[in-house]
Amino acid sequence: TALLSVSDKTGIELLLKTLKKHGVRIISTGGTAQKIRELGYEVTDVSEVxxxxxxxxxxVKTLHPRIHFALLSDxxxxxxxKRMEEEGITPIDLVVCNLYPFERTVHKTGCTKEEAISQIDIGGVAMIRAAAKNHRFVAVVTDPLDYGKVCD
Known part of the structure:
Protein backbone atom coordinates (compact mmCIF):
# COMPACT_ATOMS: atom_id res chain seq x y z
CA THR A 1 0.00 0.00 0.00
CA ALA A 2 1.22 3.48 -0.90
CA LEU A 3 0.04 6.77 0.57
CA LEU A 4 0.33 9.71 -1.81
CA SER A 5 -0.19 13.30 -0.74
CA VAL A 6 1.66 15.76 -2.93
CA SER A 7 1.52 19.48 -3.42
CA ASP A 8 3.73 19.28 -6.52
CA LYS A 9 2.12 16.73 -8.82
CA THR A 10 4.95 16.84 -11.39
CA GLY A 11 5.87 13.37 -12.64
CA ILE A 12 3.19 11.59 -10.65
CA GLU A 13 1.98 9.61 -13.68
CA LEU A 14 5.31 7.78 -13.98
CA LEU A 15 5.00 6.71 -10.37
CA LEU A 16 1.36 5.68 -10.80
CA LYS A 17 2.21 3.47 -13.80
CA THR A 18 4.82 1.64 -11.76
CA LEU A 19 2.58 1.25 -8.72
CA LYS A 20 -0.22 -0.14 -10.90
CA LYS A 21 2.17 -2.53 -12.65
CA HIS A 22 3.11 -3.96 -9.25
CA GLY A 23 -0.47 -4.09 -7.95
CA VAL A 24 0.10 -1.52 -5.22
CA ARG A 25 -3.02 -0.12 -3.56
CA ILE A 26 -3.00 3.68 -3.52
CA ILE A 27 -4.45 5.79 -0.72
CA SER A 28 -4.52 9.52 -1.22
CA THR A 29 -5.79 12.88 -0.04
CA GLY A 30 -8.04 15.51 -1.67
CA GLY A 31 -6.29 17.18 -4.58
CA THR A 32 -3.85 14.33 -5.10
CA ALA A 33 -6.66 11.75 -5.23
CA GLN A 34 -8.50 13.95 -7.72
CA LYS A 35 -5.41 14.15 -9.96
CA ILE A 36 -4.90 10.37 -9.73
CA ARG A 37 -8.50 9.81 -10.86
CA GLU A 38 -8.11 12.35 -13.68
CA LEU A 39 -5.14 10.33 -14.90
CA GLY A 40 -7.32 7.20 -14.92
CA TYR A 41 -5.94 5.34 -11.91
CA GLU A 42 -7.77 3.77 -8.99
CA VAL A 43 -7.35 5.41 -5.60
CA THR A 44 -8.84 5.07 -2.14
CA ASP A 45 -9.59 8.34 -0.37
CA VAL A 46 -7.78 8.66 2.94
CA SER A 47 -11.15 9.50 4.52
CA GLU A 48 -12.33 6.00 3.57
CA VAL A 49 -9.40 4.56 5.53
CA VAL A 60 -6.85 17.72 8.68
CA LYS A 61 -6.57 14.75 6.35
CA THR A 62 -3.90 12.28 7.43
CA LEU A 63 -3.43 13.09 11.12
CA HIS A 64 -5.25 10.00 12.34
CA PRO A 65 -4.24 6.93 14.38
CA ARG A 66 -5.23 4.52 11.57
CA ILE A 67 -2.79 6.26 9.22
CA HIS A 68 0.02 6.69 11.69
CA PHE A 69 -0.21 3.18 13.14
CA ALA A 70 -0.10 1.87 9.55
CA LEU A 71 3.12 3.87 9.13
CA LEU A 72 4.75 3.26 12.51
CA SER A 73 3.86 -0.35 13.29
CA ASP A 74 6.71 -2.82 13.67
CA LYS A 82 -2.47 -8.35 16.12
CA ARG A 83 -3.73 -4.79 16.63
CA MET A 84 -3.61 -4.08 12.90
CA GLU A 85 -5.57 -7.26 12.20
CA GLU A 86 -8.13 -6.49 14.94
CA GLU A 87 -8.74 -3.01 13.55
CA GLY A 88 -8.49 -3.90 9.86
CA ILE A 89 -5.48 -1.65 9.36
CA THR A 90 -3.34 -2.32 6.30
CA PRO A 91 0.34 -1.43 6.69
CA ILE A 92 1.60 1.40 4.50
CA ASP A 93 4.83 0.52 2.67
CA LEU A 94 5.47 3.73 0.75
CA VAL A 95 4.82 7.40 1.45
CA VAL A 96 5.05 9.84 -1.44
CA CYS A 97 4.70 13.33 -0.05
CA ASN A 98 6.00 16.77 -0.82
CA LEU A 99 5.08 19.71 1.31
CA TYR A 100 3.14 22.86 0.62
CA PRO A 101 5.31 25.45 -1.20
CA PHE A 102 5.91 27.63 1.87
CA GLU A 103 9.22 29.07 0.72
CA ARG A 104 7.94 29.94 -2.76
CA THR A 105 4.81 31.50 -1.25
CA VAL A 106 6.58 33.75 1.25
CA HIS A 107 8.90 35.09 -1.46
CA LYS A 108 5.98 36.24 -3.60
CA THR A 109 5.51 39.97 -3.74
CA GLY A 110 2.61 40.97 -1.53
CA CYS A 111 2.38 37.66 0.31
CA THR A 112 0.16 38.13 3.34
CA LYS A 113 0.69 36.58 6.74
CA GLU A 114 -2.44 34.46 6.20
CA GLU A 115 -1.15 33.16 2.86
CA ALA A 116 2.17 32.27 4.43
CA ILE A 117 0.56 30.51 7.39
CA SER A 118 -1.73 28.52 5.08
CA GLN A 119 1.39 27.02 3.48
CA ILE A 120 2.80 25.57 6.70
CA ASP A 121 2.33 21.82 6.27
CA ILE A 122 1.60 19.77 9.39
CA GLY A 123 0.21 16.42 8.22
CA GLY A 124 2.80 16.01 5.47
CA VAL A 125 5.67 16.57 7.87
CA ALA A 126 4.17 14.05 10.30
CA MET A 127 3.82 11.41 7.55
CA ILE A 128 7.36 11.93 6.30
CA ARG A 129 8.78 11.69 9.81
CA ALA A 130 6.71 8.59 10.64
CA ALA A 131 7.88 6.87 7.46
CA ALA A 132 11.50 7.84 8.13
CA LYS A 133 11.25 6.60 11.72
CA ASN A 134 10.01 3.23 10.46
CA HIS A 135 12.39 3.07 7.49
CA ARG A 136 12.85 -0.71 7.91
CA PHE A 137 9.32 -1.17 6.58
CA VAL A 138 8.30 2.11 4.95
CA ALA A 139 10.00 3.94 2.09
CA VAL A 140 9.51 7.67 1.70
CA VAL A 141 9.88 9.84 -1.39
CA THR A 142 9.63 13.62 -1.11
CA ASP A 143 11.09 14.88 -4.39
CA PRO A 144 9.40 14.34 -7.78
CA LEU A 145 12.89 14.11 -9.29
CA ASP A 146 13.33 10.84 -7.35
CA TYR A 147 10.27 9.11 -8.84
CA GLY A 148 12.42 7.64 -11.59
CA LYS A 149 14.68 6.00 -8.99
CA VAL A 150 11.67 4.45 -7.29
CA CYS A 151 10.36 3.17 -10.62
CA ASP A 152 13.63 1.48 -11.62
Missing amino acids: TGVPEYPSGL RTKSEHV
Missing part, protein backbone atom coordinates in the same frame (compact mmCIF):
# COMPACT_ATOMS: atom_id res chain seq x y z
CA THR A 50 -9.84 6.79 8.57
CA GLY A 51 -13.63 6.85 8.57
CA VAL A 52 -13.44 10.63 8.99
CA PRO A 53 -14.13 13.13 6.18
CA GLU A 54 -11.43 15.68 5.41
CA TYR A 55 -11.92 18.84 7.43
CA PRO A 56 -12.72 22.21 5.81
CA SER A 57 -9.92 23.79 3.77
CA GLY A 58 -8.07 20.46 3.89
CA LEU A 59 -6.77 21.30 7.37
CA ARG A 75 5.70 -5.76 11.53
CA THR A 76 7.95 -8.09 13.53
CA LYS A 77 6.09 -7.42 16.79
CA SER A 78 3.12 -9.71 17.32
CA GLU A 79 1.19 -7.11 19.34
CA HIS A 80 1.48 -4.63 16.47
CA VAL A 81 0.39 -7.19 13.89
Whole structure:
Protein backbone atom coordinates (compact mmCIF):
# COMPACT_ATOMS: atom_id res chain seq x y z
CA THR A 1 0.00 0.00 0.00
CA ALA A 2 1.22 3.48 -0.90
CA LEU A 3 0.04 6.77 0.57
CA LEU A 4 0.33 9.71 -1.81
CA SER A 5 -0.19 13.30 -0.74
CA VAL A 6 1.66 15.76 -2.93
CA SER A 7 1.52 19.48 -3.42
CA ASP A 8 3.73 19.28 -6.52
CA LYS A 9 2.12 16.73 -8.82
CA THR A 10 4.95 16.84 -11.39
CA GLY A 11 5.87 13.37 -12.64
CA ILE A 12 3.19 11.59 -10.65
CA GLU A 13 1.98 9.61 -13.68
CA LEU A 14 5.31 7.78 -13.98
CA LEU A 15 5.00 6.71 -10.37
CA LEU A 16 1.36 5.68 -10.80
CA LYS A 17 2.21 3.47 -13.80
CA THR A 18 4.82 1.64 -11.76
CA LEU A 19 2.58 1.25 -8.72
CA LYS A 20 -0.22 -0.14 -10.90
CA LYS A 21 2.17 -2.53 -12.65
CA HIS A 22 3.11 -3.96 -9.25
CA GLY A 23 -0.47 -4.09 -7.95
CA VAL A 24 0.10 -1.52 -5.22
CA ARG A 25 -3.02 -0.12 -3.56
CA ILE A 26 -3.00 3.68 -3.52
CA ILE A 27 -4.45 5.79 -0.72
CA SER A 28 -4.52 9.52 -1.22
CA THR A 29 -5.79 12.88 -0.04
CA GLY A 30 -8.04 15.51 -1.67
CA GLY A 31 -6.29 17.18 -4.58
CA THR A 32 -3.85 14.33 -5.10
CA ALA A 33 -6.66 11.75 -5.23
CA GLN A 34 -8.50 13.95 -7.72
CA LYS A 35 -5.41 14.15 -9.96
CA ILE A 36 -4.90 10.37 -9.73
CA ARG A 37 -8.50 9.81 -10.86
CA GLU A 38 -8.11 12.35 -13.68
CA LEU A 39 -5.14 10.33 -14.90
CA GLY A 40 -7.32 7.20 -14.92
CA TYR A 41 -5.94 5.34 -11.91
CA GLU A 42 -7.77 3.77 -8.99
CA VAL A 43 -7.35 5.41 -5.60
CA THR A 44 -8.84 5.07 -2.14
CA ASP A 45 -9.59 8.34 -0.37
CA VAL A 46 -7.78 8.66 2.94
CA SER A 47 -11.15 9.50 4.52
CA GLU A 48 -12.33 6.00 3.57
CA VAL A 49 -9.40 4.56 5.53
CA THR A 50 -9.84 6.79 8.57
CA GLY A 51 -13.63 6.85 8.57
CA VAL A 52 -13.44 10.63 8.99
CA PRO A 53 -14.13 13.13 6.18
CA GLU A 54 -11.43 15.68 5.41
CA TYR A 55 -11.92 18.84 7.43
CA PRO A 56 -12.72 22.21 5.81
CA SER A 57 -9.92 23.79 3.77
CA GLY A 58 -8.07 20.46 3.89
CA LEU A 59 -6.77 21.30 7.37
CA VAL A 60 -6.85 17.72 8.68
CA LYS A 61 -6.57 14.75 6.35
CA THR A 62 -3.90 12.28 7.43
CA LEU A 63 -3.43 13.09 11.12
CA HIS A 64 -5.25 10.00 12.34
CA PRO A 65 -4.24 6.93 14.38
CA ARG A 66 -5.23 4.52 11.57
CA ILE A 67 -2.79 6.26 9.22
CA HIS A 68 0.02 6.69 11.69
CA PHE A 69 -0.21 3.18 13.14
CA ALA A 70 -0.10 1.87 9.55
CA LEU A 71 3.12 3.87 9.13
CA LEU A 72 4.75 3.26 12.51
CA SER A 73 3.86 -0.35 13.29
CA ASP A 74 6.71 -2.82 13.67
CA ARG A 75 5.70 -5.76 11.53
CA THR A 76 7.95 -8.09 13.53
CA LYS A 77 6.09 -7.42 16.79
CA SER A 78 3.12 -9.71 17.32
CA GLU A 79 1.19 -7.11 19.34
CA HIS A 80 1.48 -4.63 16.47
CA VAL A 81 0.39 -7.19 13.89
CA LYS A 82 -2.47 -8.35 16.12
CA ARG A 83 -3.73 -4.79 16.63
CA MET A 84 -3.61 -4.08 12.90
CA GLU A 85 -5.57 -7.26 12.20
CA GLU A 86 -8.13 -6.49 14.94
CA GLU A 87 -8.74 -3.01 13.55
CA GLY A 88 -8.49 -3.90 9.86
CA ILE A 89 -5.48 -1.65 9.36
CA THR A 90 -3.34 -2.32 6.30
CA PRO A 91 0.34 -1.43 6.69
CA ILE A 92 1.60 1.40 4.50
CA ASP A 93 4.83 0.52 2.67
CA LEU A 94 5.47 3.73 0.75
CA VAL A 95 4.82 7.40 1.45
CA VAL A 96 5.05 9.84 -1.44
CA CYS A 97 4.70 13.33 -0.05
CA ASN A 98 6.00 16.77 -0.82
CA LEU A 99 5.08 19.71 1.31
CA TYR A 100 3.14 22.86 0.62
CA PRO A 101 5.31 25.45 -1.20
CA PHE A 102 5.91 27.63 1.87
CA GLU A 103 9.22 29.07 0.72
CA ARG A 104 7.94 29.94 -2.76
CA THR A 105 4.81 31.50 -1.25
CA VAL A 106 6.58 33.75 1.25
CA HIS A 107 8.90 35.09 -1.46
CA LYS A 108 5.98 36.24 -3.60
CA THR A 109 5.51 39.97 -3.74
CA GLY A 110 2.61 40.97 -1.53
CA CYS A 111 2.38 37.66 0.31
CA THR A 112 0.16 38.13 3.34
CA LYS A 113 0.69 36.58 6.74
CA GLU A 114 -2.44 34.46 6.20
CA GLU A 115 -1.15 33.16 2.86
CA ALA A 116 2.17 32.27 4.43
CA ILE A 117 0.56 30.51 7.39
CA SER A 118 -1.73 28.52 5.08
CA GLN A 119 1.39 27.02 3.48
CA ILE A 120 2.80 25.57 6.70
CA ASP A 121 2.33 21.82 6.27
CA ILE A 122 1.60 19.77 9.39
CA GLY A 123 0.21 16.42 8.22
CA GLY A 124 2.80 16.01 5.47
CA VAL A 125 5.67 16.57 7.87
CA ALA A 126 4.17 14.05 10.30
CA MET A 127 3.82 11.41 7.55
CA ILE A 128 7.36 11.93 6.30
CA ARG A 129 8.78 11.69 9.81
CA ALA A 130 6.71 8.59 10.64
CA ALA A 131 7.88 6.87 7.46
CA ALA A 132 11.50 7.84 8.13
CA LYS A 133 11.25 6.60 11.72
CA ASN A 134 10.01 3.23 10.46
CA HIS A 135 12.39 3.07 7.49
CA ARG A 136 12.85 -0.71 7.91
CA PHE A 137 9.32 -1.17 6.58
CA VAL A 138 8.30 2.11 4.95
CA ALA A 139 10.00 3.94 2.09
CA VAL A 140 9.51 7.67 1.70
CA VAL A 141 9.88 9.84 -1.39
CA THR A 142 9.63 13.62 -1.11
CA ASP A 143 11.09 14.88 -4.39
CA PRO A 144 9.40 14.34 -7.78
CA LEU A 145 12.89 14.11 -9.29
CA ASP A 146 13.33 10.84 -7.35
CA TYR A 147 10.27 9.11 -8.84
CA GLY A 148 12.42 7.64 -11.59
CA LYS A 149 14.68 6.00 -8.99
CA VAL A 150 11.67 4.45 -7.29
CA CYS A 151 10.36 3.17 -10.62
CA ASP A 152 13.63 1.48 -11.62
